[in-house]
Amino acid sequence: MTKSVAGELASLELPVERGCPFAPPAAYERLREQAPISKVRLTSGGKAWWVSGHDEARTVLADGRFSSDKRKDGFPLFTLDAATLQQLRSQPPLMLGMDGAEHSAARRPVIGEFTVKRLAALRPRIQDIVDHFIDDMLAADQRPVDLVQALSLPVPSLVICELLGVPYPDHDFFQSRTTMMVRRTSLEDRRRAFADLRAYIDDLVTRKESEPGDDLFGRQIARQRQQGTLDHAGLVSLAFLLLTAGHETTANMISLGVVGLLSHPEQLALVKADPGKTPMAVEELLRYFTIADGVTSRLATEDVEIGGVSIKAGEGVIVSGLSANWDPAAFKDPAELDVERGARHHLAFGFGPHQCLGQNLARLELQIVFDTLFRRIPTLHLAAPAEDLPFKTDAVIYGVHELPVTW
Amino acid sequence: MMRINADTGLCVGSGQCVLTEPAVFDQADDGIVALLTDHPDDQSAAQARHAVTLCPSRALSILQE
Ligand code: SF4
Numbered sequence: 001m002t003k004s005v006a007g008e009l010a011s012l013e014l015p016v017e018r019g020c021p022f023a024p025p026a027a028y029e030r031l032r033e034q035a036p037i038s039k040v041r042l043t044s045g046g047k048a049w050w051v052s053g054h055d056e057a058r059t060v061l062a063d064g065r066f067s068s069d070k071r072k073d074g075f076p077l078f079t080l081d082a083a084t085l086q087q088l089r090s091q092p093p094l095m096l097g098m099d100g101a102e103h104s105a106a107r108r109p110v111i112g113e114f115t116v117k118r119l120a121a122l123r124p125r126i127q128d129i130v131d132h133f134i135d136d137m138l139a140a141d142q143r144p145v146d147l148v149q150a151l152s153l154p155v156p157s158l159v160i161c162e163l164l165g166v167p168y169p170d171h172d173f174f175q176s177r178t179t180m181m182v183r184r185t186s187l188e189d190r191r192r193a194f195a196d197l198r199a200y201i202d203d204l205v206t207r208k209e210s211e212p213g214d215d216l217f218g219r220q221i222a223r224q225r226q227q228g229t230l231d232h233a234g235l236v237s238l239a240f241l242l243l244t245a246g247h248e249t250t251a252n253m254i255s256l257g258v259v260g261l262l263s264h265p266e267q268l269a270l271v272k273a274d275p276g277k278t279p280m281a282v283e284e285l286l287r288y289f290t291i292a293d294g295v296t297s298r299l300a301t302e303d304v305e306i307g308g309v310s311i312k313a314g315e316g317v318i319v320s321g322l323s324a325n326w327d328p329a330a331f332k333d334p335a336e337l338d339v340e341r342g343a344r345h346h347l348a349f350g351f352g353p354h355q356c357l358g359q360n361l362a363r364l365e366l367q368i369v370f371d372t373l374f375r376r377i378p379t380l381h382l383a384a385p386a387e388d389l390p391f392k393t394d395a396v397i398y399g400v401h402e403l404p405v406t407w
Numbered sequence: 408m409m410r411i412n413a414d415t416g417l418c419v420g421s422g423q424c425v426l427t428e429p430a431v432f433d434q435a436d437d438g439i440v441a442l443l444t445d446h447p448d449d450q451s452a453a454q455a456r457h458a459v460t461l462c463p464s465r466a467l468s469i470l471q472e
Binding site for chain 1: 419420421422423425426427429434436437438439457460461463464465
């Protein structure tokens with residue numbers, strides 16, 4: 001039976017910072033217990049539905065009557081100021097912000113690049129990349145080493161550069177800009193980073209249009225030429241999305257995964273004893289940390305009845321993946337990190353037609369990194385207490401700024 | 408016997424099905440789901456059912472048991 005929605009408006013002001021670095025904000029649990037769908041107040045003003053039940057979250061995300069278009073009036077944005085909104089409206093939409101047929105038209109041509117088979121073929125190359133950075137770590141004459149700089153950032157960065165055909169010497173540039181963009185602080189910085197990156201990518205796409213090459217963009221350009229649909233703006237949007245989404249997120253999951261495993265030695269021992277368990281451990285770590293919370297917001301385009309709640313057209317809906325992934329109805333004892341849980345139904349990659357395009361690449365990178373790191377440096381441990389690490393409470397994507405490790 | 412249907416129009420190529428039960432599900436080169444069989448044997452049935460629940464676009468369904 002579904003609990004009914006609370007009559008009063010819940011006083012949760014968004015966004016909420018995590019208190020304990022290893023758990024959702026305490027307010028999330030209170031809200032979910034009250035009702036899996038409740039109303040909350042946004043810091044930006046206005047109200048929105050807050051979906052925190054796992055079942056309800058999947059239902060909303062799979063329902064085409066909810067729009068992903070952030071430019072629409074009433075879309076529940078966490079921070080809302082005229083300049084940001086204007087910028088949002090002046091740019092061509094990313095795939096993330098499209099709906100229905102427009103979304104599938106944008107996504108379909110790319111998904112062939114991310115099939116399970118195609119990614120499996122990348123395994124040896126990713127293994128080389130991981131080994132290379134671990135070699136460097138082992139050769140460093142100073143300890144502790146900051147794992148964020150030594151491994152977490154450069155691995156996904158190099159992988160995505162190779163996949164997309166971005167010259168690696170440019171990676172420092174976009175790495176710094178993407179990090180800046182997902183910070184919650186300083187709107188000015190974020191805006192500048194966004195503009196820099198957009199200009200860089202525009203230039204990259206222009207270069208690729210004259211010399212495509214055999215990489216993801218090269219193939220997209222060749223394909224569009226053949227169909228006579230070469231769309232420069234569309235390619236820039238795609239490049240922008242793939243570069244930014246594919247790199248900061250995976251980097252944060254690498255760092256947090258290492259923190260999670262090192263802080264739960266009995267769980268790490270299970271993985272070390274049987275690398276066959278790594279894929280399951282990866283799913284559990286994705287669930288446990290759910291680094292991209294609240295990015296799956298929607299706007300109702302029609303009146304919709306879900307879980308006994310009636311959501312009206314024009315109302316905003318914030319689906320909390322983090323809350324859903326800690327819903328005891330879907331995951332028993334959610335606060336336990338249990339690498340043998342079998343957590344594949346988590347929503348860390350979202351759900352519905354927008355579910356993360358690069359999820360299987362992320363899975364592959366995480367599996368290879370964890371296996372290789374703990375095999376090659378079995379005595380690896382944190383050089384500071386886990387609670388004292390600088391967690392990214394100020395960022396849209398959760399993570400740690402620095403991760404000192406030694407062995 | 409269990410019969411599975413895959414709606415290629417709905418599929419968004421997430422590959423969740425292939426990761427779950429590669430004996431039943433495959434992806435074509437364009438990323439879209441392709442069934443290797445629509446009648447999973449007893450060995451694959453449970454995993455195939457799991458794949459149906461994991462599919463983010465609800466492209467998979469069980470037609471009969
Ligand atoms: S899980 Fe669903 S969306 Fe993903 S490839 Fe399989 S059928 Fe397509």
